[in-house]
Amino acid sequence: MKKRILLLAGGQSGEHEVSLMSARSVLGALPRDQFDVTPVVISKQGRWLPPTETQRALESGEAATGGDLVLHRVASAEGYDAVFPLLHGPMGEDGTVQGLLTLAGIPFVGSGVLGSSVSMDKVMTKQVLASAGIAQVEWRLAVRREWQQTPDAVRARAAELGFPLFVKPANLGSSVGISKVGTPDELDGALNLAFGLDRRVILEAMTSHKPREVEVGILGNDAPIASPVGELRFDAEFYDYETKYTEGRATMHIPAPLPPEVAARVQAAALTAFRALDCAGLARVDFFYVEETGELLLNEVNTMPGFTTTSMYPKLFEAAGLSYSELVTRLVGLALEER
Ligand code: ADP
Ligand code: MG
Ligand code: MG
Known part of the structure; x- marks a missing residue:
């Protein structure tokens, strides 16, 4: 049937x-x-x-x-x-x-209520993953009411992180509403943009050097596996919406040219994160790798990553020998699996 x-x-x-x-x-x-x-x-x-x-x-x-x-x-x-x-x-x-x-x-297909909601919110994700011992950038939370009533408190909190910093709606994706804030005078505009899209906003420090962006796919329920690691390269201030979705702006490198020891760290941290967040089915876990210091910082977990035939997640598993059509078939199988 x-x-x-x-x-x-x-x-x-x-x-x-x-x-x-x-x-x-x-x-x-x-x-x-x-x-x-x-x-x-x-x-x-x-x-x-x-x-x-x-x-x-x-x-x-x-x-x-x-x-x-x-x-x-x-x-x-x-x-x-x-x-x-x-x-x-x-x-x-x-x-x-x-x-x-x-x-x-x-x-x-995919994560249940808990894994989905916690992974969607960048602040909740950071809190859970910090308790799982995963390295991440420094961050602060601000909520809309505070920004309306005590904006100076929010500005001071941002300043603690130093500039440049990132301002993001806590619950979005595709870089929508995200700003890289180079100087204090750009901060209000970035906060207004982010608060226009979400009640919760995350402020994030930047790493000291421009990080490399590496991503890994996770597939499975209670016995998940990690794909090879991929890397994104692009010529832009950061991986913004336009860079993500304009043909030819970014290139995917699979496998990422990384020392095997670093790739293994990426996979291990992604599997730990997947379990800590109670994810299921699939997730793409994204990291910053700071080559100069060897630091590996988890950026975010996407429980329903971009899924065209040329998207990173399916490409990562294709490199592992699983075709696009085998991958979607496997995902439906995981949805039907007894847990
Ligand atoms: P989204 O869920 O919209 O993809 P991300 O948190 O992944 O949001 O941010 C989008 C992009 O912004 C990242 O891929 C990266 O290029 C840049 N970026 C975000 N946060 C930082 C940070 N703390 N340091 C450096 N770059 C960042
Ligand atoms: Mg995302
Ligand atoms: Mg992202």
């Missing part, structure tokens, strides 16, 4: 378009002799689109409006063997959709 899969894509976050790109790849890759796949695109307003509108959105790459309230549609999600929530960012990758699917009793 073919497995019935519901593929959710789009969604309400700033990564709506990125998700639709990934969904097109996954739709093309789940073997049709094993799976009967139904895509449902979620509009930017959070409503689930019916089939014809879903098709149109997949073709155009965007769905601003339309569709039905999720609670009207979730009953129709019953009868699927598994859901592939190929959604990035808030209202998709952050435990919300995972909670809905858990309540509905439908198995799904």
Whole structure:
């Protein structure tokens, strides 16, 4: 019997378009002799689109409006063997959709409520990983109310980290809302931008030297494995949205040209992080490697990483001998696994 899969894509976050790109790849890759796949695109307003509108959105790459309230549609999600929530960012990758699917009793690809929500929030991630003994940059938390009522306290907290520093919405991805702040006079603009997107903002120190950016894929549930390590190189101040999604701006190096001992440290730290955060299925764990000092700092854990056929996560496992279509098949298998 073919497995019935519901593929959710789009969604309400700033990564709506990125998700639709990934969904097109996954739709093309789940073997049709094993799976009967139904895509449902979620509009930017959070409503689930019916089939014809879903098709149109997949073709155009965007769905601003339309569709039905999720609670009207979730009953129709019953009868699927598994859901592939190929959604990035808030209202998709952050435990919300995972909670809905858990309540509905439908198995799904990727981390559950706990792993998704903690990994989505860059501050919670840092707190949990610090207690797991993982090295990270220095950071501070600020919340919107504080920024509105006592902005000087927030500015002083930022200054403790020194400049340049990074200001980021705690719960986003694809570099949306992130600023590299070179001098104190750029700080307010960066904070206003980040607080416009999230109630929680993380301030992060930079490493003393420009770090190399290395990433590793993790695959599995309670016995996860690590992929080879990859590296991103680009010619920009940092890996911002434009650099990420403009063809030819960044290059992927797989395997990363690293001493084997460093690559092994990356894999070990990523597996520790995956377990500490109670992740499942898949995650891409991103690090800064400071060549001059040998420091390896964990940057973030993405529980639903970019998933087009040319994205880092699938490429990392391809280097390990797992094709894109084998990878998505394996992920559905992990969703159905008894845990
Ligand atoms: P996202 O979840 O949006 O990808 P990241 O935390 O990975 O957010 O930040 C995006 C990019 O910004 C990173 O890939 C890196 O280029 C740069 N960056 C973020 N934080 C730092 C930092 N503390 N030091 C140096 N570069 C950083
Ligand atoms: Mg991210
Ligand atoms: Mg990132």
